[in-house]
Amino acid sequence: MNRRLLSVAIPFAVLVFACLLFSVLRTPEGEPVRAFFFSGGNFRYIVAQATVVAIGALGMTLVMATGGIDLSVGAVIALTGVIASTLLQGGGGPGAALLAAVGVGACIGAINGGLISLCRVAPFMITLGMAGAVGGIAQWLTQKQGAFPGTWIDRLLAPFPEEALIIVSPGIWIALLLTGVLAVVLRNSVFGCHLFAIGSNEDAARLCGVRVTLTRVLAYALAGALFGFAGVLHTGRVHGEGAAVSISGLAVDIIAAALLGGANLKGGTGNVFGAVFAALAITLLRNGSQQAGWPPYTQEILAGAILILAVSLSRYRRSSS
Amino acid sequence: MRLQLQGIGKRFGAERALHRVDLALAAGSVSVMVGGRGSGKSTLTAILAGILKPDAGRLLLDGRPFDPRTPHEARRAGVSVLLAGPALAPHLTAAENLALGMEPARCGWINRARRNELAQRALTALQSEDIPLDIPAELLSASQQRRVEIVRTLMGRPRMVVIDDPGPLAEVDLRNLFAILRARAREGTAVLLLTRSLEVARELGGHTLLLREGGIVASERADRLDRARALALLEGSEPGALCRRRAHRVGGRVLELRGVSTARLPGPVDLVLHQGEIFGVAGLPGSGRSALLRAIFGLDPLTSGILEGIPQRMGMVGDKGAEGGEGLLPCRSVAENLTLSRLAGFGILGWFSCEKRTMAALDWMEKLHIQGARPSQPVGELSCGNRRKVAVGRLLQSRARLLLLDEPVSGIDAASRERIYGWIAELVSEGRSIVVATPSFPELLALCDTVGVMRRGRMTEVRPARDWTLAEMIPATSGVLNRRFTPSL
Numbered sequence: 001m002n003r004r005l006l007s008v009a010i011p012f013a014v015l016v017f018a019c020l021l022f023s024v025l026r027t028p029e030g031e032p033v034r035a036f037f038f039s040g041g042n043f044r045y046i047v048a049q050a051t052v053v054a055i056g057a058l059g060m061t062l063v064m065a066t067g068g069i070d071l072s073v074g075a076v077i078a079l080t081g082v083i084a085s086t087l088l089q090g091g092g093g094p095g096a097a098l099l100a101a102v103g104v105g106a107c108i109g110a111i112n113g114g115l116i117s118l119c120r121v122a123p124f125m126i127t128l129g130m131a132g133a134v135g136g137i138a139q140w141l142t143q144k145q146g147a148f149p150g151t152w153i154d155r156l157l158a159p160f161p162e163e164a165l166i167i168v169s170p171g172i173w174i175a176l177l178l179t180g181v182l183a184v185v186l187r188n189s190v191f192g193c194h195l196f197a198i199g200s201n202e203d204a205a206r207l208c209g210v211r212v213t214l215t216r217v218l219a220y221a222l223a224g225a226l227f228g229f230a231g232v233l234h235t236g237r238v239h240g241e242g243a244a245v246s247i248s249g250l251a252v253d254i255i256a257a258a259l260l261g262g263a264n265l266k267g268g269t270g271n272v273f274g275a276v277f278a279a280l281a282i283t284l285l286r287n288g289s290q291q292a293g294w295p296p297y298t299q300e301i302l303a304g305a306i307l308i309l310a311v312s313l314s315r316y317r318r319s320s321s
Numbered sequence: 322m323r324l325q326l327q328g329i330g331k332r333f334g335a336e337r338a339l340h341r342v343d344l345a346l347a348a349g350s351v352s353v354m355v356g357g358r359g360s361g362k363s364t365l366t367a368i369l370a371g372i373l374k375p376d377a378g379r380l381l382l383d384g385r386p387f388d389p390r391t392p393h394e395a396r397r398a399g400v401s402v403l404l405a406g407p408a409l410a411p412h413l414t415a416a417e418n419l420a421l422g423m424e425p426a427r428c429g430w431i432n433r434a435r436r437n438e439l440a441q442r443a444l445t446a447l448q449s450e451d452i453p454l455d456i457p458a459e460l461l462s463a464s465q466q467r468r469v470e471i472v473r474t475l476m477g478r479p480r481m482v483v484i485d486d487p488g489p490l491a492e493v494d495l496r497n498l499f500a501i502l503r504a505r506a507r508e509g510t511a512v513l514l515l516t517r518s519l520e521v522a523r524e525l526g527g528h529t530l531l532l533r534e535g536g537i538v539a540s541e542r543a544d545r546l547d548r549a550r551a552l553a554l555l556e557g558s559e560p561g562a563l564c565r566r567r568a569h570r571v572g573g574r575v576l577e578l579r580g581v582s583t584a585r586l587p588g589p590v591d592l593v594l595h596q597g598e599i600f601g602v603a604g605l606p607g608s609g610r611s612a613l614l615r616a617i618f619g620l621d622p623l624t625s626g627i628l629e630g631i632p633q634r635m636g637m638v639g640d641k642g643a644e645g646g647e648g649l650l651p652c653r654s655v656a657e658n659l660t661l662s663r664l665a666g667f668g669i670l671g672w673f674s675c676e677k678r679t680m681a682a683l684d685w686m687e688k689l690h691i692q693g694a695r696p697s698q699p700v701g702e703l704s705c706g707n708r709r710k711v712a713v714g715r716l717l718q719s720r721a722r723l724l725l726l727d728e729p730v731s732g733i734d735a736a737s738r739e740r741i742y743g744w745i746a747e748l749v750s751e752g753r754s755i756v757v758a759t760p761s762f763p764e765l766l767a768l769c770d771t772v773g774v775m776r777r778g779r780m781t782e783v784r785p786a787r788d789w790t791l792a793e794m795i796p797a798t799s800g801v802l803n804r805r806f807t808p809s810l
Binding site: 003188189190191193194196197199200201203204205206207208209210268269 | 370391392393396404406407408409410411412413417418421422423424426429430431433457473
């Protein structure tokens with residue numbers, strides 16, 4: 001089966017499975033889950049939540065195309081979120097907060113990519129170390145943090161947009177736009193083609209004159225910038241309340257979404273549409289298990305199971321082709 | 322255009338890969354360098370491509386120093402090099418692979434139509450239109466993949482083309498490639514082809530260089546090359562080390578292959594092995610000797626045919642060039658490697674005594690004449706010959722009932738060869754069976770009970786060793802008697 005089709009078909013299957021599951025389940029009180037789960041308000045909530053995961057998965061897809069992985073994604077989202085809210089709290093404008101967050105994310109990504117190229121170490125090791133360091137800084141900054149004044153950043157992912165004309169909130173439109181742009185970049189740009197070439201056969205790419213180090217640093221930096229944007233969206237959505245705490249499961253979701261959407265750990269593949277679909281499917285499962293009244297830890301179990309499913313599927317896809 | 326190599330030398334640790342190589346490649350010339358495994362072909366290619374730096378000597382391009390830092394730089398200077406290993410990105414399509422690094426683009430955006438058009442034109446120019454442009458390269462056949470790599474090497478009309486091993490090309494494609502290379506040479510391109518096969522050198526023509534142990538041992542026009550002398554020069558094995566075999570009894574069937582073929586072995590191959598038998602596989606490099614052993618051991622899945630009666634315990638000393646190679650753990654010590662298969666003998670209940678192990682290892686190192694190495698030294702630091710001895714030594718101690726030896730004595734001195742052959746003869750007298758492949762025909766005839774000759778991936782003839790004569794074997798392996806290629810292939 002065509003790889004591109006499969007990348008979208010598998011997340012879609014998970015999506016359908018989740019919908020079917022929650023349409024027959026009942027809560028412990030005996031009410032059907034579907035009553036609230038399938039309501040318009042809940043869907044708006046799910047999509048808003050999924051947008052953060054989806055933007056993270058876009059960045060992760062870029063990194064995974066090169067055969068890498070960025071485990072610092074959760075920490076970067078936390079840190080950039082805290083930076084944005086600290087700036088807002090200190091009287092900074094929302095534009096400055098957004099720029100700062102995206103910039104810091106890009107810098108951390110560039111450092112990741114640079115260290116990976118420089119030390120020739122497995123990406124998961126470098127980014128795991130970075131996750132620890134960045135996560136620590138985020139916690140340190142969180143201690144000084146309080147409430148911040150409302151700005152348009154809060155409304156980026158509001159379930160109901162102020163202007164009813166645009167149907168869904170502006171953050172979702174931006175995410176869709178980013179998805180489209182990245183799809184074209186991966187398909188039609190020299191940079192995108194070189195990303196896949198590096199992940200597919202780094203030596204061959206180098207032999208052909210591809211600037212491997214530069215391309216890799218750019219990939220991690222771009223991914224970092226996307227994580228920074230996701231951090232801002234997330235902070236705006238939860239209005240800074242415990243931003244650093246509520247991201248605990250995010251990294252697992254983002255990596256699972258990228259994998260389920262067609263990327264694989266060895267590189268050379270990846271599909272942004274698949275990743276976005278997968279992000280939606282995973283968020284749906286999380287939300288559904290909440291609506292079904294299952295205890296919070298079942299969400300983590302589910303997310304872990306999906307990650308494992310995604311990894312084994314990507315192995316299978318590789319061997320079947 | 323004239324590329325000169327003057328006194329090129331390259332070492333890897335204690336090992337000498339290239340030594341004082343002098344070579345001149347002029348515009349319009351065709352040269353073929355023939356050398357066995359470990360003769361230094363790949364090192365030379367890597368130096369020409371700018372991947373490795375020579376330790377000694379210099380390269381001159383049109384009289385000026387040629388010192389490329391990357392393959393890309395070499396290519397811009399007009400020297401296009403294709404390495405032996407796979408050079409495609411498996412997830413990218415043929416078109417993407419052909420354009421990699423030089424995509425037709427404006428402001429970073431690829432012009433896909435133009436890219437496909439260029440790729441199609443390049444494929445058509447080299448008679449490879451049958452290769453689909455829009456599916457991932459990993460779905461192409463091995464031969465098609467190699468052709469894409471060759472097309473990429475020839476794209477853009479480089480002034481000099483270096484191809485390290487044509488690889489798994491079908492006969493038609495190989496002849497096609499030769500025609501193209503000759504045509505390019507007539508237009509003034511300098512062509513250098515490196516291969517393990519004398520036949521390729523003969524077929525392409527031009528100038529033939531024989532490479533052995535990092536040095537050029539002969540340089541002659543292809544049509545003047547005497548095959549028997551060339552083989553002797555390439556293998557460099559003086560048949561002095563013939564061992565006297567003990568008489569032993571050959572028992573019932575242990576293993577039977579019927580119509581076997583794998584991805585590396587075109588086949589079909591039939592083979593019957595008895596208990597206590599030494600079966601010798603004769604053949605030129607690339608004839609499928611190693612592939613046959615890999616198939617028996619189960620390293621390559623069978624694509625057709627059946628394998629019957631595989632014993633529980635099998636041991637193998639593999640091809641040192643291939644991945645997984647000799648079955649050694651390069652970063653672990655000599656002692657560990659030598660004793661890995663019988664650790665339990667040095668202690669009880671899963672614990673072993675390091676002292677006993679070291680003693681045993683020292684004992685074997687002495688038996689095998691592994692000189693200049695300590696038991697605690699990582700095997701990867703040893704010379705080629707010593708590594709081979711460790712691999713063979715471990716196998717000699719194992720309890721395997723079937724041993725597969727691929728060039729067990731390559732790179733090993735004559736005295737140790739004889740000793741190793743003596744042990745092999747001893748093993749079969751215990752009722753084990755052995756399949757051995759080595760390039761030295763005299764050694765095979767002296768050691769084995771049965772010798773089968775392989776040519777182009779097929780077992781062409783099997784006879785008891787005493788019914789073969791050396792004079793018959795050389796033509797049988799190279800097919801001189803019916804020398805022309807069979808067009809059906």
